[in-house]
Amino acid sequence: MTFKQYMKRAWPLYVMIVPGLIFVLLFRYYPMYGVVIAFQDFSPAKGFAGSPWIGWENFEFFFSLPEFGRIFSNTLIISISKIVADQVGAVILALLLNEARRILFRRTIQTLIYLPHFLSWIVLGGILLDILSAGGILNQAIGALGIKPQLWLGSNDWFRGTVISSGFWKNVGFSTIVYLAALTAINPVLHEAAAIDGAGRFRRIWHITLPGIRPTIVLLAALSLGDVLQAGFEQILTLYSPAVYRSGDIIDTFVYRVGLISAQYSLAGAVGLFKSFIGFGLIVLSYWLADRYAGYRIL
Amino acid sequence: MIRDRNWFSRLFDGANYIFLTLFAVLCLLPLIHIFAVSLSGRAPATAGFVSFWPIDFTLENYEQVMGSRNFLRSLAISVARVLTGTSLSMILVILTAYPLSKTPRVFRGRTIFIWFFVFAMLFDGGLIPSFLVVRSLGLLNTLGALILPNAVPIFSVILMMNFFRDVPKELEESALIDGASHWRVLWHIYIPLSLPAIATLTLFSAVNHWNAWFDGLIYMTDTANYPMQTFLRTVIVTLDLTQVGINPQDLQRLSDRAIRGAQIIVATVPILIVYPFLQRYFISGIKLGAVKE
Numbered sequence: 001m002t003f004k005q006y007m008k009r010a011w012p013l014y015v016m017i018v019p020g021l022i023f024v025l026l027f028r029y030y031p032m033y034g035v036v037i038a039f040q041d042f043s044p045a046k047g048f049a050g051s052p053w054i055g056w057e058n059f060e061f062f063f064s065l066p067e068f069g070r071i072f073s074n075t076l077i078i079s080i081s082k083i084v085a086d087q088v089g090a091v092i093l094a095l096l097l098n099e100a101r102r103i104l105f106r107r108t109i110q111t112l113i114y115l116p117h118f119l120s121w122i123v124l125g126g127i128l129l130d131i132l133s134a135g136g137i138l139n140q141a142i143g144a145l146g147i148k149p150q151l152w153l154g155s156n157d158w159f160r161g162t163v164i165s166s167g168f169w170k171n172v173g174f175s176t177i178v179y180l181a182a183l184t185a186i187n188p189v190l191h192e193a194a195a196i197d198g199a200g201r202f203r204r205i206w207h208i209t210l211p212g213i214r215p216t217i218v219l220l221a222a223l224s225l226g227d228v229l230q231a232g233f234e235q236i237l238t239l240y241s242p243a244v245y246r247s248g249d250i251i252d253t254f255v256y257r258v259g260l261i262s263a264q265y266s267l268a269g270a271v272g273l274f275k276s277f278i279g280f281g282l283i284v285l286s287y288w289l290a291d292r293y294a295g296y297r298i299l
Numbered sequence: 300m301i302r303d304r305n306w307f308s309r310l311f312d313g314a315n316y317i318f319l320t321l322f323a324v325l326c327l328l329p330l331i332h333i334f335a336v337s338l339s340g341r342a343p344a345t346a347g348f349v350s351f352w353p354i355d356f357t358l359e360n361y362e363q364v365m366g367s368r369n370f371l372r373s374l375a376i377s378v379a380r381v382l383t384g385t386s387l388s389m390i391l392v393i394l395t396a397y398p399l400s401k402t403p404r405v406f407r408g409r410t411i412f413i414w415f416f417v418f419a420m421l422f423d424g425g426l427i428p429s430f431l432v433v434r435s436l437g438l439l440n441t442l443g444a445l446i447l448p449n450a451v452p453i454f455s456v457i458l459m460m461n462f463f464r465d466v467p468k469e470l471e472e473s474a475l476i477d478g479a480s481h482w483r484v485l486w487h488i489y490i491p492l493s494l495p496a497i498a499t500l501t502l503f504s505a506v507n508h509w510n511a512w513f514d515g516l517i518y519m520t521d522t523a524n525y526p527m528q529t530f531l532r533t534v535i536v537t538l539d540l541t542q543v544g545i546n547p548q549d550l551q552r553l554s555d556r557a558i559r560g561a562q563i564i565v566a567t568v569p570i571l572i573v574y575p576f577l578q579r580y581f582i583s584g585i586k587l588g589a590v591k592e
Contacts, residue, residue, distance in 0.1 A: 006407070012481040013398035013406045020395030020451050021412075024419045027448045031424025031432050044431070093322070096315055105316065111578060112323040115330075118570050118577065120510035122528045126535035126563045127329045130336070130556060135347050137332055169326060201308050234513055238536055252426070259427040260517055272425030280422045298457055299413065 038270035058270035067254060075250040078160055078231040082167045083224045089172040091217065094179035095209065110180075113173030121170075125238030128166055129153065153239055156247040163239065163248065167232055178220065179213055186212035219294035225286035229279045251275050330567070337361070337560030344554035360553055360561040370562065372523065373530035376442070377509060380526055384446035384508045389501050391451050392459050397485050399456070400463035420453040430517055444518035445511070445526065455500050462496040463489055499580040502573060509569060531566055535559050 033048065038058055040051040062068055093113070100106050116124065131137045132152040139149035152162045190208050199207065233252035240248045251271065259268025290296040331351050336344050340355025348354055364370055399416070403409045424432075429448065438444040470488050479487075490497065515529030522533065 009475070010406065010481075013401065016394040016481075016485075017398045017412060020391050020456070021415070023391065023447070023451045024416060024453070026436075027429070027432065027450075028419035028424065028453075031428035032422060034424055034428025034431055037428065037431070044434075047435070048431075093319075096319055099312070099315055100319060101312075105319075109319050109323045113326050114578065115574065116326060118506055118510075118574065119567060120512060120528050122510075122512050122531050122535065123563050123566050126531065126559060127333050129536065130559070131329050131332060137347070137350060140347060173326065200305075201311070237513070238532070255426055260430065265427055265431065269425065269427040272427055276423045276425050283421050299417070 035269060035273045035276070037266050038273040040266055042266040042269065044265070054266075058266050059274065062267060062271055062274070067249070070246065071249050071251050071254045074160075074248060075229060075231045075252075078163055078236075078248075078250065079228050081160070081164045082232065083227065085164060085168050086172055086175050087217070087220060087224065089168060090175035090179055091213070093172065094176040094183060094213075095205065097176065097180060098183045098209065099205075110173070110176075113176070115173070116170045117174035119170070121234040121238045124166065124170060125235070128162075128239060132162065154241060154243050156244055159240070159244040159248045163232065163236060166239070167235060170235075179216060182213040182216040183209065215294050219290055219296050222286050222289035222293060223296075225289065226279075226283035228282055229275055333560045333563055336554075337557050337564050339554070339557055341554040341557070344557040344560075360557045361565070363553060363558060364561045364565060369523075370527075370530065370565075373525050373527040374565075376524065377527040379442060380445050380511075381505050381508045383442065384450070385501060385504045387446055387450050388452060388455070388504045389497065392455050392500060393485070393490065393497070395451060395456050396459035396463055397481070397489060400460045416453050416456060420457075433518060439518055440521055440524050445514055446508075448514070452504070455504070459493070459496060459500065462493055466492050495580060498576075502577045502580060505573070506570065506577065527566060531562055534562060 036048055037051070039053055039055060040048075041054050042048075042051045046052075097106055097109065100109070133139075134149060134151065138152065143149060150158055152158045186209060190212075191204055194204050194208055229251065231250040231252070233250070233256075236248055236250055236253055237256065240253065252275075255268045255272045255275075258264050258271070287296075287298070328351070332349075335351050335353045336349050337360050338353035338356055338358070339349045340357050343349050343354035395416070398406050399409060399413055401409060406412075433439070433444050433448055438447065466489055470492075471484050474484050474488060510528060512526070512528035512532055515524075515526045516532065519525050519529065522530070525533070
């Protein structure tokens, strides 16, 4: 087949892909070129091409800041706690839902626990700011039990815990979906055979149900590695305040403040690039692990 | 069906039903509380007497919110963004996914194109360069800043592509032999057969557009251009109720908390409306791509 014959048939395919290519070039690749600001003393008037180059200065400055260690450890502590809580919670909830035999009951519970996932952090944040306020309903409730009111969002003792549990609230229900899908794929014959052999309910859960979803657990554990630097930017930006920077300021919120509030583009760009670089490595590693140990490929 | 009839198993069942019910109720209680506050009068709402049932029932909080011009303007921007952003995204996702779903023999260069998209998904230029690009394109304070930067959600393209690949090849081959172009094959074979996947991605895109607020915050320098969720942020998070533009005499009769609550509920209602449809599709939607093995 000559090129001309090929193109006679295939030309629409190239026309179709052009709009997507242009958008991705403009809004994904052009910003990648824009990371050069990390090595510049960038000024918007001179642009990416005209700003003076200063080498690694922005990075050196960032590494010397006291915030450097703080935002990294906060990011890692919050995101890893979230991942562990979410996955463990989702497995347990999925197993319990799977044991509830009444279909209507199960559907109803599922419908209710998925819902917070579809609400924005502004809506959930507005709710949290109200119920967790000094005189809010949570403090009233624990007050009735004789416990002193706490500043759930305003104290460094509680802030991380609040972020982790409210993240759990938003996402754990939705995370059960993948496990529930895996559970329906377990052949019921296995359970029947085990029951005939005298295995009780909990032995069947332990020896059949859990091994049945093990590949899914491994897969999600591998993929979650790619999210280790995502501690929940929109959530924390909604909930935090200067009082809790010590325990709650993460890389993304720092970049936002330095870059877009104080307009120190180059410094924020350097921090962002540092994060993108590690993040890229983590995602590639997580996909490699997912392929290696769970046979998962996105393509 | 196995029946476990021993007492321990039954006890477990009972405990399980109770636990799951409590957990689901706990997930919803905060929302119910805010709903109750939003329907309450000034004194009980401000004093924090309202728990899960309104006290001094009133609809005036909602009347004030829905009568506020600033709120309605932001609502209109959000609706415009959902409609235009979702349609644009879906057109682009379908058009991009179709060629990528072909083999390299049918679509030469597929491998290069696919890596072009996958790399763009994996490596992120970051917040600051993205912001500078959008600004240099002159998009600040336009609807374009809200819909163009993420008009091609690459993960959705990959889901769509995987779905297209499962369409039986025989249909396409016979159509092509009969002289149909790729346009017709896409329109008459692929799209009709992929409606569940398209519906899923459309709903997700719409929900994302409705919920997005950070882009509004950074790309709109004039608060008059804020979409609703960004507008709500100024009201709810930074507690600046003057933004709502309710006249001060009215505000004196009402509770700040209740007004905020009413706005939270108004922002939630559209999600509740599409939720049954969303739920019908998203389980199949997630299975079709995310856990494909």
